[in-house]
Amino acid sequence: MTSETTPDDAALFAALRRTWSTLDPVPAGLVDDMIASVASADLGREYALLTLVESEATGAVRGDADMLTLQFSDGHTNVLVHITIAEGGSRRLDGWADGDVAEVRLIAHDAELQADSDGGRFSFDTIPAGIARLRVTLVAPPTPEAGTQLLTPRFEI
Amino acid sequence: MGGMTDAPSSSFRDHPGGEERAAAPSTIWARAADSFLRWREGELAAMDELVRIMTPVLWHVARAYGLERMLAEDVVQATWFTLLRRHESIQDARAVAGWLTTCARREAWRAGRAAQRARPTDDLDLEPLLPRDESAEDRAHRGDRDRRLWDAVGALDERCRRLLRVVAFEERPDYARIATDLSMPIGSIGPTRQRCLGKLRTALEADGWRGESRDL
Numbered sequence: 001m002t003s004e005t006t007p008d009d010a011a012l013f014a015a016l017r018r019t020w021s022t023l024d025p026v027p028a029g030l031v032d033d034m035i036a037s038v039a040s041a042d043l044g045r046e047y048a049l050l051t052l053v054e055s056e057a058t059g060a061v062r063g064d065a066d067m068l069t070l071q072f073s074d075g076h077t078n079v080l081v082h083i084t085i086a087e088g089g090s091r092r093l094d095g096w097a098d099g100d101v102a103e104v105r106l107i108a109h110d111a112e113l114q115a116d117s118d119g120g121r122f123s124f125d126t127i128p129a130g131i132a133r134l135r136v137t138l139v140a141p142p143t144p145e146a147g148t149q150l151l152t153p154r155f156e157i
Numbered sequence: 158m159g160g161m162t163d164a165p166s167s168s169f170r171d172h173p174g175g176e177e178r179a180a181a182p183s184t185i186w187a188r189a190a191d192s193f194l195r196w197r198e199g200e201l202a203a204m205d206e207l208v209r210i211m212t213p214v215l216w217h218v219a220r221a222y223g224l225e226r227m228l229a230e231d232v233v234q235a236t237w238f239t240l241l242r243r244h245e246s247i248q249d250a251r252a253v254a255g256w257l258t259t260c261a262r263r264e265a266w267r268a269g270r271a272a273q274r275a276r277p278t279d280d281l282d283l284e285p286l287l288p289r290d291e292s293a294e295d296r297a298h299r300g301d302r303d304r305r306l307w308d309a310v311g312a313l314d315e316r317c318r319r320l321l322r323v324v325a326f327e328e329r330p331d332y333a334r335i336a337t338d339l340s341m342p343i344g345s346i347g348p349t350r351q352r353c354l355g356k357l358r359t360a361l362e363a364d365g366w367r368g369e370s371r372d373l
Contacts, residue, residue, distance in 0.1 A: 009354060011370035016325045017217075019306040026216045030230060035208045038237045112205070137201075149201050 029131075032107060036133060039151055050074050050152045072134075072152045076142040079134065079150070083157050090126045091157045097122070100139040102148075108132035108157075132157050185210055186254045193253040197244075208237060211254060214326050215261040221322035222265035223315070228272060232264040239264075258327050262338050302373065309360035316341075317353035324350060 005013075050072035068083040077099040086092045095104065097120045104115040104122040108130055115122035136150040189210050195203035215236050219229035239260050240253075247256050310318055316339065323335060336343040358368070366372060 008370060011373055012354060012357065013321075013325045015302070015306055015370075015373035016310070016321060019303045019310070020217055020220075020322060020325070021213070022300065022303050023307050024217075024220055026213045027226065027230065030216065030233065031209055031212045034212045034233060034237055035205045037234060038204060038208050038241065041238055041241055 032111075035107060036151075036154065039135075050077075050079060050150050052153060052155070053078075068157075070155055074146075074150060076146050077136070077138065077150055079136060079152065081134070081152075081155075086126060089129065091129055093124045093127060093157060095122045095134070096120050097136055097138075097150075099136075099142055099150075101136060102139045103137040105135045105137075106132050107135060127157060129157060131155070185214065189254040189257075190251040193244075193247075194250045197250060207253070211257050212237075214254070215257060217326040218258050218261045218323055219265045219268075221319045221326075222262070222269045223319070224265055224268055224272070228268050229265070232261055232268050235264045236261045255327070255331060258323075259331060259334050262323065262334070266338055305361060305364050305366065306373065309357050309364065312360045313353060313356055316349070317356060320346070320350060321353050321357070 051074070052070060053073045054069070054071040056069045066085065070081045070083070072079045072081070077097060079095060079097045082094045084092045084094075093106070095115070097104070099120065101117055101120050101122065104117050106113045106115065106124050106127065108127070113124055113127065115124055117123075131154050133154045134152045136152075138148040138150065141148050189207055192203045192207040192210060196207060212233055215233045216229060219232040220226075224232060236257060240257060247253055310321070313321070320335070320339065332346040333343050335341075336346050339346075341349065358366075361373075362368065
C-alpha cells in the first residue's frame with residue numbers, strides 16, 4: 001500500500017519534520033498536561049488522586065513566602081511537602097510520606113525528576129519555580145484494596 | 158529517554174519543547190509499542206512514556222488539519238482518553254502508534270468540521286500556520302533552511318500541506334484510512350504524495366535550492 005520512499009524523499013520528510021517541529025512546536029506544558037490528565041482519567045485502574053488537605057505559607061504574602069507547606073492525603077497515605085526558596089530563585093522541595101515509599105517523582109515542564117529518597121523522606125534541590133505535581137509509588141498498598149500509585153494535584157513551587 | 162530523570166534543572170527549564178526533537182519515526186513507533194506493551198503488562202509508568210513519546214506526533218497530526226492551537230490540544234487529549242476507553246480493542250500492541258494517529262486524524266477532522274460550521278467563512282485553513290506579519294527579529298532568529306522550507310510548504314495547496322505533514326509524522330501511514338479522512342480515492346494517495354513532493358522541490362529550487370539533501 002505504501003509507495004516506495006526514496007532516500008531523497010526520506011531526507012525531505014526529515015527536513016519537514018524538523019521545520020514543523022521548530023516553527024509550530026508542541027506547546028510548552030502540553031506533554032506534562034497530557035501525562036497528568038491521562039493518569040487522572042485512569043484513576044479507577046491505577047492511581048489514587050491525593051487531595052490538598054492543608055496549605056500554609058510562612059512569610060508576608062504568598063508570593064514572598066519563605067516556605068510553603070502543603071499536605072496531601074487520600075485517606076490512607078499522607079504526603080507533606082515543604083517548599084523553600086533556594087539561592088538564585090530556584091526551589092527546594094522536602095517531603096515526607098507516611099507509607100512505605102518506593103519512588104517519588106516530580107512531574108514538571110514536560111520532564112520528570114526522580115527524588116533522592118530514604119524511606120518516607122524525599123527531596124529535590126534546585127528545581128525551577130513553576131507548576132508541578134508529585135507521583136509517589138508505594139512498596140505495598142496500605143490496604144488490600146488500595147493502589148500503590150499516588151498522584152498529587154498540581155501545585156505551584 | 159534515559160537522562161530525563163536526572164536532568165539538571167537548567168536544561169529542564171530552558172527547553173520547554175525539548176521533547177520534540179525531529180527523531181526518526183521508526184524509533185518513535187518502536188518505543189511507543191514497547192511502552193504500550195509494558196503498560197498492558199502492568200507497568201504503570203509505561204503509560205507516561207507512551208504519552209510523552211506520542212503527544213508531539215499527535216500534535217502535528219492535529220495541526221495538519223489546520224486546527225487552531227487550542228482545538229489541536231483538545232484533539233490530542235480526546236485521543237488519549239479514547240485510548241484509555243478502547244485500548245482493549247487494539248489487538249496488535251505494535252500497532253498502537255498507528256492506532257493513535259488514526260484516532261487523532263478522525264478527531265481532528267471532526268473538530269475541523271465543527272469549527273467550520275461555527276464560522277460564517279468557508280475558509281478551511283482556520284489559522285495561517287505562520288503569522289504573516291512576523292517581526293524582522295523573529296525572521297532573523299529562524300533558521301534560514303527552516304524558513305525556506307516553511308515558505309515552500311506555505312506555497313502548496315492545503316491538501317498537499319496536510320498530506321505531507323501527516324505522512325512526515327506517521328512512520329507507516331495507512332493510506333486507506335488517510336484516503337477516507339481526506340476524501341480522496343485510495344489509489345490517488347501515492348501519486349498525490351509524489352506530486353506534492355514534486356511541487357515542494359520546485360518551490361525550493363525556485364528559491365535557490367540545488368537539490369542537495371544536505372542543504373534541506
